[in-house]
Amino acid sequence: MNIMEINRKKSEPAEIIMVKGRIDAQNSSILDEYLKEAIESGSEKIIINMNEVDYISSSGLRVMLLASKKVKLSGGDIKLSGLKPFVMDVFVVSGFNNIFDFYDSDNEALSDFIK
Template identity: 65%
Template structure:
């Protein structure tokens, strides 16, 4: 899995490519934790390059959301492929996360 971080205003855009599974979800966890500890609380996780997410990946995203919510922070997801979108829908996580079609759409929701 590859992770890249871009910043747009006060929003961190995390670009994830590859599988988010038990073997490598800790990479995403470490990235999000370090940004949260540095004071960031607004995130877009761009998942256009993600073709698989396991329960461990869902847990990482949920844990990060729980850390930023008390401070008015938010994590929005963008660019989910059909299989990944199905995982969020079936698990009920689509009601927990704001899922957007694009980074642009997600950024507009932060304004």
């Protein structure tokens, strides 16, 4: 069983979504629901903290891409923080490093949103 935990917190001016575990075909729909809920509730600036993400599959990438497209329609953006090297490799190999901005920490991503 692949357990994934997700927590949300507001940290002006963004909402931070903290993901823990694996983002794969079995549970990417959970992340999809969290992201949709955040966007539909008006969050236009979202940081996905991936400090504790051990793995991401193509279905996880698809969820993030769709959320990114949706939030950009309203002038917002999704930034990613704390990716482990092997998770970052998945984004680079898939070309998603051209779609998302990556940061070492939530504070760095927040600072970029404030600029």
